[in-house]
Amino acid sequence: MIPLFSPHQTHAIDQLAQKQLGDDGWELMNLAAQQAWSVAERLWPEFKRCYILVGPGKNGGDGYLFAQWAHQAGWQVTLCQITPPKARLSQRAAKQVIEQGIKIESFSAQALLEADLVVDALFGIGLNRPLGKPWNLITQAVNLAEKPVLALDCPSGLDCSTGQAHPDTITASHTAAFICHKIGYYQLDGRDVCGQVHLCDLNLDPSLVSTFQPEAITPDIDDFNLPKRRHNSHKGSYGTALLIGGDYGMMGAIALASQACLRAGAGLVKVISRPEHQIPLTQMQPELMVSHDTALTQQLADASVIAIGPGLGQSDWAWRLFEQACQTQKSLIIDADALNCLAQRPFHYHKWVLTPHPKEAARLLKQSVTQVQQDRIAAVKALQKRYGGVIVLKGSGSLIYDGQDLLLCHYGNGGMAKGGMGDILTGLITGLVAQGISLSLAAQMGVTLHAYTADQLAKRDSESHYLPSDLLQHWLI
Structure with a gap:
């Protein structure tokens, strides 16, 4: 599992590291530039020309010192300075590279197009507002050039707290993450604009980072295993799941x-569904035991876990x-239209998993979708406080929160944006709970397995081609 931190926490870790090292930040800036250069050298050994965009703050200082390492390795380096450095360490870094004979120039579209690699050292993790002129014109040019881009700590224009990419955010091929992984890399637009993330730990003692409580944890598929089944077992050993839904047309x-x-x-x-669905559902999947609502009381009594919502209607x-x-x-397990019922008649319950997408979450919180997406962490915590249980806030970087632990799923792809994908997730979580797995762990496992399997299908079939039902044949864990 990878701990994820906010930009504010990263700054606090940086300050503590400086204090422990007796450093004013210069040593850490040099280490950041050196380790970022190592990333570039490893990824693009055949490249020889880089175009480095430097901003006025500390991120620009990282860029100046990156230029130094590239220059020493024999690369042709062009440093693009939009405005003079304002941060003290950046001024020192700029002075040092000038003394080494590296020229600092104004922006040139021609030099940009001639480069093998573009290095984004404009703003880093501190930016939380849209880019204004002339910065947005520069970032537009970078994106239009379609060159490999290495972002230092964060693509310029990305809010690393929320994962929201402001207009004209640079789309990086790779991001060199200094000190720790930021939560914004894996939420909303983060995965689209960060590319592959490479941790540059600046040789800090791991215990220094571990003294801070991360905003969230992102699990790896290897962190989970489906429950092993004993030879000496029977169908009753693995629970009875009851799923309710499927109104006319759904x-x-x-x-x-x-x-x-x-x-x-x-x-x-x-399954409890409309009477007209009893035969076609059984023909579709003979293993299902399908009845209609006249049998509901007995079915509810017999169930180990109940899922309601897929195709339920209103x-x-x-x-x-x-x-x-x-x-x-x-x-x-409450999903889809059952969440809309809950939004109209809210109550608190400790033994459920709610699986809203942002629009459903907005209804549950009486907010707008924009408010939910602007701070998804606050939204998932507010949902859990108001409704209890375990909350799965779906989307790019799905969040799972049980009132104590917050997990973020870093798997998944745009091919999952198809009707039926949420229904698959509901069934998967329900099946895990039926086997005796706790609600929290079942939600974590279900979300991770669901998204990871989709990623494998996307590699095989492309994101546009595969269907939600394809996941049924390819649980990969």
Whole structure:
């Protein structure tokens, strides 16, 4: 698992490191430039010309010193300075490279196009506002040039607290992350503009970083294992899952969720849907035990875990099923239209997993989608405080929060933006809970496995081609 920190925390770690080293920041700036250069040298050994964009702050200082390392390695270095350095260390760095014969020039589109590599050392992690002129014109030119870009600590224009990319944010091929991974790399636009992230730890003692509580943890697929099944077991050993949904015209949603629940390993999977869906659902997946709402009371009593929402709708039928399910005191997985029911009649419960996407989260919080996306961490924590249980806030960098631990999923791709993908996740989490896995761990495992499998399918079939139902055949863990 990788700890993720905010820019504010990173600054605090930097200040503490300076204090321990008895340094004013110069040594750390040199280490940052050296380690970033090592990243470039490793990634592009055949390159010989780099164009370095330097800003007025400390990130610009990193860029000046990066130029020094590239120059010493025999590269043709062009330093582009938009405004003179303002930060004391950046002024010192600029003076040093000038003394070594490295020229500092104004912006040149021609020099940009002639470079093998562009180094973004404009603003780093401190920027949390849109880029104004002339900076946005420079970043536009970089993106239009379509050159390999190495961002030092953060692509200019990205808010590293939220992952929101302001207009004209530089799209980097790779990012050299100084000291620690920032949470903004893996949320919203972060993964689109950061490219591959390389940690440059500046040789700091790991205990220095570990003294700070990270904003979140991002798990790796290897951190999870599906429960092992004993030879001496039977279907009753792995729980009974009941999934409720599939109003008229939406049978596919409950079908996908139920099939995913089976594939996740639940011993018995039962479905409550419209009477007209009983035969087609059974024909689609013979292992499902399908009935309609006249059997609801008994099915609720028999279930180990209940999932409600996929294709549920908002009819009187849907509301009746929702209200009965919520009265059971069983473990619940609440998704889709069941979340919309909850938003209208909110209550707090400790034994459920809620899986909203941003629009559903906005309804639950009585906010706008923009407010949710501007601070997803605050949103997921507010949801958990208001509703209890475990919250999965879906999106780019899905968040899982149980009131104590916050996890961020760094897997997933744009191909997951298809109808039915959330239904698969609901069924997967439900199947894991049915087998006795805790709600929190099931949510973490489900989200990670779901997104990781999608990534493998995207590599095989392309993001546009694969379907949510393809995940049913390819759980990869």
